[in-house]
Amino acid sequence: MTILPPSSRDPAPAGEAREADCSVTVTGTLDGAAVEWKLPEEVPVAIHFNSVPYAVMMATPADLEDFAIGFALSEGLIAHASHVANVLAFPSGDGFTADVAIPEDNFIRERMVSRSLEGRVGCGLCGIAEMADAIRMPGGKLPHRPLDPAAVARAFEALPRFQPMNAVNRTVHAAAWCASDGRILLAREDVGRHNALDKLIGAMARAGQSPDGGFVLMSSRCSFELVQKCALAGISALATVSAPTALAHRLAREAGLSLAALSKQGVMIFDGEMNGHP
Structure with a gap:
């Protein structure tokens, strides 16, 4: 037996994102006017x-x-x-x-x-x-993959074009696999950030996309579970929309996983030791 072929819901080319097929429409009011809002299924x-x-x-x-x-x-x-x-x-x-x-x-x-x-x-x-x-990190260190701030910024700027579901409901998280220069190659969405990452990891595997040489981009904060999932899947670089927790940072350093996040000044690369309690 063989694995089913990759989903037909691969992200559309930039500027051609499709509306997702798993949203429901509800009616509400905004400033006294009736409006429609599409909600994701859960x-x-x-x-x-x-x-x-x-x-x-x-x-x-x-x-x-x-x-x-x-x-x-x-x-x-x-x-x-x-x-x-x-x-x-x-x-x-x-x-x-x-x-x-x-x-x-x-x-x-x-x-x-x-x-x-x-x-x-x-x-x-x-x-x-x-x-x-709770914490089940792999043994050994991942190959070092430094993150380029310009590439991460480029990927964040392009991410909305690979979020057809979020475009209509503004509710779901996205996880994207990016080339080292910031080009988005695959993306998946879900109401749960962990689920979005699992979907992306599965999509990469089914497409024969190696975890070498690129990085994962996520529209969520960086919790330790995301670091753990990436490490277990052999992904050695992760960029998120907000800073990692202290535990996520510590586990990433132990695993050799590079981290980056958006800040008010731009993309921050987390490559230094932490001060304070271990």
Whole structure:
């Protein structure tokens, strides 16, 4: 069996972004006038491995094959996308199920954590039952990939053109894979920043896009879970719209992952030691 082909919802060329197909329209008032607003869907997505339930995440129901594969990679459950035999996403109850088939020899079961409840939007840790499972960084350091402030700024300027869903609802996060010069090559959106990153990681894997030489750009703050997901997926540079938390900064330095963020003065590269408590 083979992995399903990449989604037809790849970002359109600059200036040709399409309206996403998973928004609903509501009516409200603005300054006394009736207006319409499109809202993104937020539904439970059950992730199964070999038809066995593993986690339920609240997510936007788009690019679910990318989501499932990216989740497996960013959780460290597989070492490479080629280790996935098949993935199938289908409606299930009030949401969807994404079932990933992985040969037993390729399943890294020691990376699995015990989850006792669903994962809410914006939370990368919900459902994890043991504190020791919260931080699960890979061993060793990533190849050093310095970030060019001009390239990061160029990517941030282009990002809205790769956000068709956000263009109509101004609600969802985006994660984009960028070449070293700031050109956006792939992008994915979701109401949850962790989900958007998982979708991007899966899309990159399915498109045969190597994590070498580029960087991830995100429309969110930099929490440690994003650093952890990038590190486990072999991505060694991450730029976010706001500064990292102290834990994210510390873990990024330990993993050799380069960080950048927007500031009032421009793009800041985080390459120095922290002062204060470790």
